[in-house]
Amino acid sequence: MNIAIDAMGGDFAPDAVVEGAILAYQELPPNSSLLLIGKPEVIQPLLDKHQFNGGNFQIIPASEVIEMGEHPTKALAQKPNSSIAIGFSLLQTKRADAFCSAGNTGAMTVGAMFSIKAIEQILRPAICSLVPTVDGHYGIILDVGANADCKPELLDQFAEIGSVFAENLLNIDKPKVGLINLGEEEQKGTLVVQAAHQLLKQNKKINFIGNIEGRDIFTGKADVLVCDGFTGNVILKMAESIYDILKNKNIHDSFFDKMNYEAIGGSPILGVNGNVVIGHGVSSPLAIKNMIMLAIKMAQSNIHLKIKEALNEKFSA
Amino acid sequence: MNIAIDAMGGDFAPDAVVEGAILAYQELPPNSSLLLIGKPEVIQPLLDKHQFNGGNFQIIPASEVIEMGEHPTKALAQKPNSSIAIGFSLLQTKRADAFCSAGNTGAMTVGAMFSIKAIEQILRPAICSLVPTVDGHYGIILDVGANADCKPELLDQFAEIGSVFAENLLNIDKPKVGLINLGEEEQKGTLVVQAAHQLLKQNKKINFIGNIEGRDIFTGKADVLVCDGFTGNVILKMAESIYDILKNKNIHDSFFDKMNYEAIGGSPILGVNGNVVIGHGVSSPLAIKNMIMLAIKMAQSNIHLKIKEALNEKFSA
Numbered sequence: 025m026n027i028a029i030d031a032m033g034g035d036f037a038p039d040a041v042v043e044g045a046i047l048a049y050q051e052l053p054p055n056s057s058l059l060l061i062g063k064p065e066v067i068q069p070l071l072d073k074h075q076f077n078g079g080n081f082q083i084i085p086a087s088e089v090i091e092m093g094e095h096p097t098k099a100l101a102q103k104p105n106s107s108i109a110i111g112f113s114l115l116q117t118k119r120a121d122a123f124c125s126a127g128n129t130g131a132m133t134v135g136a137m138f139s140i141k142a143i144e145q146i147l148r149p150a151i152c153s154l155v156p157t158v159d160g161h162y163g164i165i166l167d168v169g170a171n172a173d174c175k176p177e178l179l180d181q182f183a184e185i186g187s188v189f190a191e192n193l194l195n196i197d198k199p200k201v202g203l204i205n206l207g208e209e210e211q212k213g214t215l216v217v218q219a220a221h222q223l224l225k226q227n228k229k230i231n232f233i234g235n236i237e238g239r240d241i242f243t244g245k246a247d248v249l250v251c252d253g254f255t256g257n258v259i260l261k262m263a264e265s266i267y268d269i270l271k272n273k274n275i276h277d278s279f280f281d282k283m284n285y286e287a288i289g290g291s292p293i294l295g296v297n298g299n300v301v302i303g304h305g306v307s308s309p310l311a312i313k314n315m316i317m318l319a320i321k322m323a324q325s326n327i328h329l330k331i332k333e334a335l336n337e338k339f340s341a
Numbered sequence: 342m343n344i345a346i347d348a349m350g351g352d353f354a355p356d357a358v359v360e361g362a363i364l365a366y367q368e369l370p371p372n373s374s375l376l377l378i379g380k381p382e383v384i385q386p387l388l389d390k391h392q393f394n395g396g397n398f399q400i401i402p403a404s405e406v407i408e409m410g411e412h413p414t415k416a417l418a419q420k421p422n423s424s425i426a427i428g429f430s431l432l433q434t435k436r437a438d439a440f441c442s443a444g445n446t447g448a449m450t451v452g453a454m455f456s457i458k459a460i461e462q463i464l465r466p467a468i469c470s471l472v473p474t475v476d477g478h479y480g481i482i483l484d485v486g487a488n489a490d491c492k493p494e495l496l497d498q499f500a501e502i503g504s505v506f507a508e509n510l511l512n513i514d515k516p517k518v519g520l521i522n523l524g525e526e527e528q529k530g531t532l533v534v535q536a537a538h539q540l541l542k543q544n545k546k547i548n549f550i551g552n553i554e555g556r557d558i559f560t561g562k563a564d565v566l567v568c569d570g571f572t573g574n575v576i577l578k579m580a581e582s583i584y585d586i587l588k589n590k591n592i593h594d595s596f597f598d599k600m601n602y603e604a605i606g607g608s609p610i611l612g613v614n615g616n617v618v619i620g621h622g623v624s625s626p627l628a629i630k631n632m633i634m635l636a637i638k639m640a641q642s643n644i645h646l647k648i649k650e651a652l653n654e655k656f657s658a
Binding site: 158169172173204205206207212213214215217237238239240241242243252253254255257258259260261262263264265266268269272273275277279280 | 576
């Protein structure tokens with residue numbers, strides 16, 4: 025199994041990425057390799073600095089870098105030799121089983137759409153994030169930013185692909201799907217959410233438990249938390265800020281520590297023909313390591329194929 | 342000054358309300374009275390039980406009660422002698438300067454619209470909530486639930502009325518207005534939020550600082566946090582749940598303790614011709630006391646008249 029990682033992506037790249045990759049080294053499954061994409065002349069000295077010469081590391085040269093502020097579509101067109109473009113090319117040609125980057129989020133999303141592309145029945149791919157629960161488990165929330173405006177049908181599809189993720193990566197049998205809303209009653213919420221509620225209720229492929237409120241996010245009431253990318257993004261960043269505030273106050277707790285982006289590592293893009301994880305721009309070595317471990321789990325479970333199968337079942341049912 | 346309070350409203354009414362009113366007693370400003378609305382035969386024994394005979398309490402008889410689960414409009418029509426209906430009647434006839442209740446939220450909102458009514462230029466009233474900041478101050482967020490779907494013009498108006506509240510009740514000069522969004526750039530977000538951004542940018546009556554993200558909610562980056570009632574409700578309930586989780590873990594901190602609904606007491610309805618505060622259904626005596634104190638502050642500053650003046654300025658400018 026080959027996991028490609030953008031060595032040039034993130035505010036603290038390439039140092040933090042190389043260091044994170046070395047951290048991941050100890051936990052790599054047998055017969056797997058890390059493909060570090062970037063400028064060999066900066067990556068090799070960093071590996072040397074850490075006196076690292078693990079045999080399952082490979083440097084894939086990429087002479088260009090897409091910077092954080094660049095326009096995604098333009099940058100991808102103008103920089104075919106960028107680490108992000110080359111990462112997707114590795115994924116497309118099956119030389120990599122997963123690709124992850126803490127670089128330009130927009131370029132990662134657009135790159136996925138242009139290279140490996142969305143799965144045929146997918147209306148729009150979603151970015152998801154793990155959500156810790158107070159009882160020590162994880163749920164999944166989607167979308168957290170790819171789609172600000174969502175139609176009811178899209179929210180319904182998020183429920184399906186989120187359920188496939190929860191079953192396969194979180195090992196949850198018949199994951200409970202909750203629709204994030206301002207009240208429990210089905211007539212509550214925006215017109216879109218009210219319509220989505222009806223679709224979810226009729227969707228036999230999922231285990232819909234109804235609306236969940238802001239107070240239910242961390243309780244494990246639902247395993248798959250469905251919302252538009254606007255709401256999900258606000259929730260995700262608010263949770264991250266809660267962790268930051270607690271950390272600044274020197275308050276540590278096993279549950280709240282999981283709200284730290286470093287612990288989760290990255291946000292998978294679901295609904296594309298490959299395994300892609302986007303990391304936080306400020307990723308530390310620990311965050312990079314956990315992003316790589318998440319990418320490995322996705323590759324091991326072939327989550328993109330499971331999602332494809334699940335969607336096909338719908339049409340053949 | 343007369344503050345009317347629904348003695349029958351809330352999951353723990355009338356006990357918790359009467360007890361909360363007694364707690365507020367010590368802090369009442371001179372020449373002010375509390376009007377306890379409800380069934381005298383249950384209120385008086387509770388006052389007696391607490392051996393309370395303060396002269397500035399008055400029981401206003403109301404023979405009916407609107408229960409938490411009742412349909413707001415129907416209940417108000419069918420129960421003209423309910424404590425909520427009578428509370429609004431006191432407000433409308435100026436026998437009360439403010440009215441607060443921890444009862445049926447929908448009935449409180451509908452009751453306000455049918456009795457004292459929305460201020461002429463108001464598109465739709467908003468429910469707001471105080472938001473603690475890490476530096477020890479408070480901001481205000483609106484809407485937190487009255488309007489799930491909001492047009493750009495409505496978000497623009499929330500910014501205006503929220504600014505009036507922040508100036509007069511939080512004593513903030515030129516309060517900074519932030520539009521809650523998934524990114525800082527003005528082209529980010531839903532179509533509605535993008536359009537609202539443009540209106541806010543051009544609005545000379547407010548101090549617009551741009552988009553703010555989920556991570557900025559508690560930093561004090563903005564004093565007035567503008568969002569639709571769907572997003573605001575999720576944020577508010579998520580913040581409350583963070584407090585609950587910390588409390589269950591026996592973690593106490595002056596900042597997070599302010600996320601406790603009890604500390605804030607209630608959510609004002611802004612944009613109606615009177616001072617109305619809605620309390621949490623599960624209000625404890627402490628929450629009731631703080632709801633009363635908030636209602637007093639609103640009545641003292643005549644916030645509803647200030648909002649009316651501010652909106653008129655727009656049309657005469």
